Amino acid sequence: MKRFVFLTVLCCLVLGMRAQTAKEEIFADVHRSAANYYAYPEPTVEQTAPPAGYKPFYLSHYARHGSRFLINPDDYEKPLAVMREADENGVLTELGKKTLCVLDSVSRMAKSRYGELTPLGARQHKGIAERMYKNFPEVFKGEAEVDACSTVVIRCILSMAAECLKLQSLNPKLQFKNDASYADMYYMNNDDPYVKTLCKADEVVEAKAAIRKEHVHPERLMKALFNNEDYVRWKVDAGRLMTQLFDVASNMQSLDTNLDLYSLFTKDECYDLWQISNKNWYISYGPSPLTKGEIPFMESNLLANILDTADTCIVKKENSATLRFGHESCLLPLACLLELDDCAYQTTDLSTLDETWRNYKIFPMAGNIQFVFFRKKGNDDILVKVLLNEHEMKLPVESELAPYYRWKDVETYYKNKLAAYKK
Numbered sequence: 001m002k003r004f005v006f007l008t009v010l011c012c013l014v015l016g017m018r019a020q021t022a023k024e025e026i027f028a029d030v031h032r033s034a035a036n037y038y039a040y041p042e043p044t045v046e047q048t049a050p051p052a053g054y055k056p057f058y059l060s061h062y063a064r065h066g067s068r069f070l071i072n073p074d075d076y077e078k079p080l081a082v083m084r085e086a087d088e089n090g091v092l093t094e095l096g097k098k099t100l101c102v103l104d105s106v107s108r109m110a111k112s113r114y115g116e117l118t119p120l121g122a123r124q125h126k127g128i129a130e131r132m133y134k135n136f137p138e139v140f141k142g143e144a145e146v147d148a149c150s151t152v153v154i155r156c157i158l159s160m161a162a163e164c165l166k167l168q169s170l171n172p173k174l175q176f177k178n179d180a181s182y183a184d185m186y187y188m189n190n191d192d193p194y195v196k197t198l199c200k201a202d203e204v205v206e207a208k209a210a211i212r213k214e215h216v217h218p219e220r221l222m223k224a225l226f227n228n229e230d231y232v233r234w235k236v237d238a239g240r241l242m243t244q245l246f247d248v249a250s251n252m253q254s255l256d257t258n259l260d261l262y263s264l265f266t267k268d269e270c271y272d273l274w275q276i277s278n279k280n281w282y283i284s285y286g287p288s289p290l291t292k293g294e295i296p297f298m299e300s301n302l303l304a305n306i307l308d309t310a311d312t313c314i315v316k317k318e319n320s321a322t323l324r325f326g327h328e329s330c331l332l333p334l335a336c337l338l339e340l341d342d343c344a345y346q347t348t349d350l351s352t353l354d355e356t357w358r359n360y361k362i363f364p365m366a367g368n369i370q371f372v373f374f375r376k377k378g379n380d381d382i383l384v385k386v387l388l389n390e391h392e393m394k395l396p397v398e399s400e401l402a403p404y405y406r407w408k409d410v411e412t413y414y415k416n417k418l419a420a421y422k423k
Helices: 002-017 022-028 030-037 073-088 094-110 119-135 154-170 182-188 193-199 202-215 219-225 229-235 238-254 267-285 295-315 328-337 350-355 407-420
Strands: 054-064 145-150 175-180 320-326 368-376 379-388
Touching (some): 022 030, 022 267, 054 295, 054 328, 094 219, 094 238, 219 238, 238 267, 295 320, 295 328, 328 368, 379 407
Parallel strands (some): 145 175, 145 320
16 A cells, blocks of 8 residues: 555656646646747746856846837737727627727727837836846946947837846946947847748748648637628638737737736637747747758857857956847847757757747747856856846756856857858
8 A cells, every 4th residue: 555655646746747748838827828929927946056166247148128019000900990890790799899899998008109118028127137136146246337238129228228227226336338229230130131031932931821721720719709600701801810819819918907818719729829929930030940940040140249248248357247138039049049958959840849849938028048157266267157038048068067057168169150150
């Protein structure tokens, strides 16, 4: 009997330790299905203590702006127009009428604020700043210099302001330099025409069409919203309306509101619609063989800037920080270029992609990559660890100190990688 109890407990422990599948994670919290609209989840993990005697002295990051409204007015107005016309024709169910009311309210909230940072977005960056200060206090002590730059987009500038103001409130002695200039856009938000060429290839276009066909199934939702099947058949692009409603629903977690549209969708539908996003982002901004695995190299200038700036700051005796504020379309390929954990995973079998690669873990609203540097008095050996959304990452170099790595090994690996790449 004791042996049976022991084996039962052991079995439960093993099952409990099994990593959740993407479907299980989304079923546990459907907000994850929002992908790049996923509001930043506050980390609960503890930082691994550095080797004895090592103290942090420099932090360098690239952060995505915080939560925002949807960018295009059509994102709100198009589905709203469809639902209004249906209401005028008397073909909405009670749920359809409620959905129309919510859409109308959210559309009013977003009016003239398209793409702008929400209050939650500012709070996200304040929280990140506070945890950086708490986790690495030596970096921000005294009159440390904080060099912060942003893309020229207002939501990124305001994200920078939120993070810097929080740091200044924690230490008024900090010396800030803030900038947002087109002069820096070549590395802060590189618009590489070669990437666009890769994404327009026939096989890429065909793959995306097949993905949408596989995962968009609007029949149940249409029956829930409309009481006339003939009207839906002739007047409504059901697949498009479903994905439009899902985008609005996904983004509503970025607003300070109790309104909800996620309840329109079953958990299976949330998982299905997320798969479209996961596969499309993998192809267009990740290491997919469909785009020759070259997309991450669009962030070569950004990685070079991180490496070169770190070298400059390391030779200084003073502690300091370099903070950069940009977009998920840069953060995602940068994480893949850096080969953080499984970000650089390559597969031609998209049906199994989410077993390894899940976009909501890489680039939620306010997503960020932090390089944290450590040194020991009397020792020239600099250590670094890299955090993705404040979680310690495995790097593609050997280290007996992981998650800490010798900076000379890390820098050499990445510089060789950049030097070897040719379009």
